[in-house]
Amino acid sequence: MGLLGCGETNTESVSSENRSQEIHQDTPFIQDYSIKYTLEQEDTRPLQIASDRNGAIRVLSTAGLLLPRKGQFLYPGTLVPDTRYRTSKHKIISGITSYDQQLVYVDQQAVYSNAWAGKLFDEHALSSPRLIAGGPDLSFLISDGTSLELLQNGNSIWKGEAPAGTVEVIRFDPQTAAFWVLGADRVxxxxxxxxxxxxxxxxxxxxxxxxLEDKLVLGTSDGFLYVDKSNGEPIGAIQRRLPATDISCIREIDGRLWFGSDMGAFALREDGTYDYYHGERWIPGSAVIDITAGPEQSVLILTDEGLAQIHFDTMTLEEKASFYQEQVRDRHIRLGFNASLSGMNGGDITTGYLSDSDNDGLWTSMYLGGEVFRYAVTKAPDALQNCRESLEAMERLFTINNVPGFPSRSFERSGYIEQLSDPHRWQPTGDPEWDWKSTTSSDEAIGHIFVYGAMAELVDDEDLQQRSIALIDTLMQHVIDNDLYLVDFDGKPTTWGRWNPEYVNARPKMVGDRKLNASNLIAMLQTAYHFTGKEIYKEKAFELMEEHEYLDNLMRPISEIGTAPEDADDWSKMLSENWNHSDDEMYFLGYWGLYRYAFNDTLQAMYKDAIIDHWEAERPEKEGAWNLFTAMTGTDSFDLAEAVWYLQEYPLDLITWTMNNSHRKDIDLLEPNFRQQFTEAVLPPDELRISRHNANRFTLDGGNDGRSEYSAGDIWLLPYWLGRYLGVISPAAG
Known part of the structure; x- marks a missing residue:
C-alpha cells in the first residue's frame, strides 16, 4: 500500500487535541421572541398603544380600547374590547399615554386616569384631541392636530394654535423641561x-x-437624521442605510432607538447596525403604527394588523437546548424519525401533521448524532432512550424492503401514497400495512455512516454499539457488492448513490461531485474498516486513492471547484451551475469519519488540511455546524465566536414564516457569483427564513407563510451538542 498504508490512527488522541482550543463559557445571553395578538374585530384600525406598571396593555383603536387576550409564544392571542371599567363605556377615548407608569386617557371632555384614585380629571376645550404628552407635576399637553392646550390641576394653563399649522407628534423632554412638537415640515x-x-x-x-439627551431624532419617508437640540443644526447626513426608510415612529426604550416603518420595526445596535423585526415570525402585518416600552423590559410594536410583544429573556445555550429538546420530542418525532410538522394553517402548530421526507434518514441521522453527543457528555437516560428509538427507525429502513443492504428513504403506513411527498417513489412491502420509499441518495448514505460511527464509538451500550456496527457493515457491503453503487429494487443504481470511478472521474476535475463523492466514499470505507476490521474496506479505499485519484480528488482545493467547461457533458454542466449547499452538509458529516477514523497519521494530516481549506471557503456563512465540525480537527482557528453567534441568534420560533430582506438598504449586495453569496455579510438567523444546513444562508427571501415547523433536532441540537462533546462549549455557568 506504500507510504499511505503505514501506521494507524489513535482515535482517543484525536479527540484530545481540542485541549488547546478556545472554550466558550456558557453564560446567559439575551434571547428575543415574540408573542403576537391579532385583531378580532374586522374593519378595526389600531391607533396608539401604552402599558402601565401592573403590566396592563391597552391599544386605542377605531373601535375603542382593546386589550390582549390569551396569547403565548407560538400561540397567538387576540385584541378584544376593554370592558374592565364598565362606567367608562360611554367615553369616546381619542388618545392614550403612559405617565409615571400609569395609563392616562384623553376623550372628548377631559384628560383622565383610573390611577391616583381617579383624581386626575382635567377638562379641556379642544374638539377631538388625539395626541397627549405628560410633563412635570401631572401637566399634559394635548392636541387635535392643529390646536394645542396645556392642562394641569384641573386648569387650562395655555391654549393656542400650532406654529407649524399641524401637529403630528408631541414629546416631553425632562432635560429642557419643554414639549417638542413635530409638524409636517418643522420642529x-x-x-x-x-x-x-x-x-x-x-x-x-x-x-x-x-x-434624546443632547439631540433630536427625526424620521422622514426616506430615512432619519439627528439634529442638535440647542441650535437646530443637522448632525451628519440623513441616515438611509436602514432595513426600511419610510419611518412611521421613533422611540427610545431602555437606551436603544427603535424605529417603526412600513416594512417592520428595527432597533439600533451599538455597532451601528440594526436588529430587524419584520415578517410574521415577529409582527402581524408590516406597517408599524406605534412602538412603546412594555411590561418586564419587553417592547410593544403596534401594526395595522395587531400587536407584537417582543420579549428579551436571559438564557444560556444549555437552557436553549432544553427548550429545543422539548420542541423535538413534543411534535417532531414520526415513527422514530426526526420529522417536520407540515400542512399548518398560518403558523398554527395545532393544525399540522408529521410529514415524510426524501431525507428522513438524513435528518434523523443528524438529530440522532446530537443525541449521541448529548449522551456522551451527560449520560442522560432520556438521551440513551432517544438513541434507541431513532436507531430502531433507522434499522427498519433496511429491513422494510427486500433489497439486501439497501436503506429505504422512508416508510409509512399504506393507503396514503398520493398524500405523501413524491408518490411515484413509493413501493409496496410484503406487509399490506406498510409502504417504503425508494431511490435513496448519497445524502442519506453519508448520514447513516456518520451517526452509526458516532454511536458505535461514543455510546457505552453494547447492544447499540453492535447494532450500529452491523448497520455500517450492512450498508457498506451493499456498496462493495454492487461495484460502489446503491442499487435499488429495480436492479439499477439510484440517481445519486454513485461512487464508482467510472462515474466519479467522468466529471471534470473542477466539478464538485468529483471531490465530494471521493471524500464521502473514503470516509465511509474508513468508518467501516475502523469498526468491522474487514480488510476489504481498507483495500478498496487504498485502491481508489492510489489507482483512481480519489485522494487527489478529495484533496482538491475548494478554490478550484467551479463551473464545467463548454465541452463538458450536460450532466457535469448541470452539477456545476453554482455551488450546491447540500454538498457542504454531505462533506462535513463525512469529515467525521474521514478525519476521526483516518487509516494513519499521514492521511489524517492531509485530511485536516482539506477540511480547513473547505472551512475557509465557508467562513462568510457563519454556519455553526461547519465551524464546530472543523473544531474536531483540533485547529485553534475555527470561528468559535461565529458558531456561538449562530447558536444564540437562531430564533426559538422555527416556523417557516415568509421572511423578506431583499428590499433592505442596510445590506451590501454582491455581483452574481458561483457560491451564490448575495451579500457582503450574512444576516442573523432570526432575520432569515428557517432553513436546514443544506440551504444557502445568504438567501435573502423565502419561507412559506408559516405552513411548516422544522425540527431543532438537526438544525440546532446537532451543532450544540457537538460543541459540547468537543469541549469547545462549556456547560452553563453555575
Whole structure:
C-alpha cells in the first residue's frame, strides 16, 4: 500500500487535541421572541398603544380600547374590547399615554386616569384631541392636530394654535423641561414656564420624532437624521442605510432607538447596525403604527394588523437546548424519525401533521448524532432512550424492503401514497400495512455512516454499539457488492448513490461531485474498516486513492471547484451551475469519519488540511455546524465566536414564516457569483427564513407563510451538542 498504508490512527488522541482550543463559557445571553395578538374585530384600525406598571396593555383603536387576550409564544392571542371599567363605556377615548407608569386617557371632555384614585380629571376645550404628552407635576399637553392646550390641576394653563399649522407628534423632554412638537415640515419647542415657542428645525416630509439627551431624532419617508437640540443644526447626513426608510415612529426604550416603518420595526445596535423585526415570525402585518416600552423590559410594536410583544429573556445555550429538546420530542418525532410538522394553517402548530421526507434518514441521522453527543457528555437516560428509538427507525429502513443492504428513504403506513411527498417513489412491502420509499441518495448514505460511527464509538451500550456496527457493515457491503453503487429494487443504481470511478472521474476535475463523492466514499470505507476490521474496506479505499485519484480528488482545493467547461457533458454542466449547499452538509458529516477514523497519521494530516481549506471557503456563512465540525480537527482557528453567534441568534420560533430582506438598504449586495453569496455579510438567523444546513444562508427571501415547523433536532441540537462533546462549549455557568 506504500507510504499511505503505514501506521494507524489513535482515535482517543484525536479527540484530545481540542485541549488547546478556545472554550466558550456558557453564560446567559439575551434571547428575543415574540408573542403576537391579532385583531378580532374586522374593519378595526389600531391607533396608539401604552402599558402601565401592573403590566396592563391597552391599544386605542377605531373601535375603542382593546386589550390582549390569551396569547403565548407560538400561540397567538387576540385584541378584544376593554370592558374592565364598565362606567367608562360611554367615553369616546381619542388618545392614550403612559405617565409615571400609569395609563392616562384623553376623550372628548377631559384628560383622565383610573390611577391616583381617579383624581386626575382635567377638562379641556379642544374638539377631538388625539395626541397627549405628560410633563412635570401631572401637566399634559394635548392636541387635535392643529390646536394645542396645556392642562394641569384641573386648569387650562395655555391654549393656542400650532406654529407649524399641524401637529403630528408631541414629546416631553425632562432635560429642557419643554414639549417638542413635530409638524409636517418643522420642529418647534414649547416652554410651559414662559408659554412661548421656538422654532428649532425645518424640512419637508417629517414623519416621526424622538428626543434624546443632547439631540433630536427625526424620521422622514426616506430615512432619519439627528439634529442638535440647542441650535437646530443637522448632525451628519440623513441616515438611509436602514432595513426600511419610510419611518412611521421613533422611540427610545431602555437606551436603544427603535424605529417603526412600513416594512417592520428595527432597533439600533451599538455597532451601528440594526436588529430587524419584520415578517410574521415577529409582527402581524408590516406597517408599524406605534412602538412603546412594555411590561418586564419587553417592547410593544403596534401594526395595522395587531400587536407584537417582543420579549428579551436571559438564557444560556444549555437552557436553549432544553427548550429545543422539548420542541423535538413534543411534535417532531414520526415513527422514530426526526420529522417536520407540515400542512399548518398560518403558523398554527395545532393544525399540522408529521410529514415524510426524501431525507428522513438524513435528518434523523443528524438529530440522532446530537443525541449521541448529548449522551456522551451527560449520560442522560432520556438521551440513551432517544438513541434507541431513532436507531430502531433507522434499522427498519433496511429491513422494510427486500433489497439486501439497501436503506429505504422512508416508510409509512399504506393507503396514503398520493398524500405523501413524491408518490411515484413509493413501493409496496410484503406487509399490506406498510409502504417504503425508494431511490435513496448519497445524502442519506453519508448520514447513516456518520451517526452509526458516532454511536458505535461514543455510546457505552453494547447492544447499540453492535447494532450500529452491523448497520455500517450492512450498508457498506451493499456498496462493495454492487461495484460502489446503491442499487435499488429495480436492479439499477439510484440517481445519486454513485461512487464508482467510472462515474466519479467522468466529471471534470473542477466539478464538485468529483471531490465530494471521493471524500464521502473514503470516509465511509474508513468508518467501516475502523469498526468491522474487514480488510476489504481498507483495500478498496487504498485502491481508489492510489489507482483512481480519489485522494487527489478529495484533496482538491475548494478554490478550484467551479463551473464545467463548454465541452463538458450536460450532466457535469448541470452539477456545476453554482455551488450546491447540500454538498457542504454531505462533506462535513463525512469529515467525521474521514478525519476521526483516518487509516494513519499521514492521511489524517492531509485530511485536516482539506477540511480547513473547505472551512475557509465557508467562513462568510457563519454556519455553526461547519465551524464546530472543523473544531474536531483540533485547529485553534475555527470561528468559535461565529458558531456561538449562530447558536444564540437562531430564533426559538422555527416556523417557516415568509421572511423578506431583499428590499433592505442596510445590506451590501454582491455581483452574481458561483457560491451564490448575495451579500457582503450574512444576516442573523432570526432575520432569515428557517432553513436546514443544506440551504444557502445568504438567501435573502423565502419561507412559506408559516405552513411548516422544522425540527431543532438537526438544525440546532446537532451543532450544540457537538460543541459540547468537543469541549469547545462549556456547560452553563453555575
Amino acid at each position: 418647534d419647542v414649547f416652554s410651559p414656564e414662559s408659554q412661548s415657542w421656538r422654532q428649532v428645525y425645518t424640512a419637508p416630509d417629517l414623519t416621526a420624532l424622538a428626543v
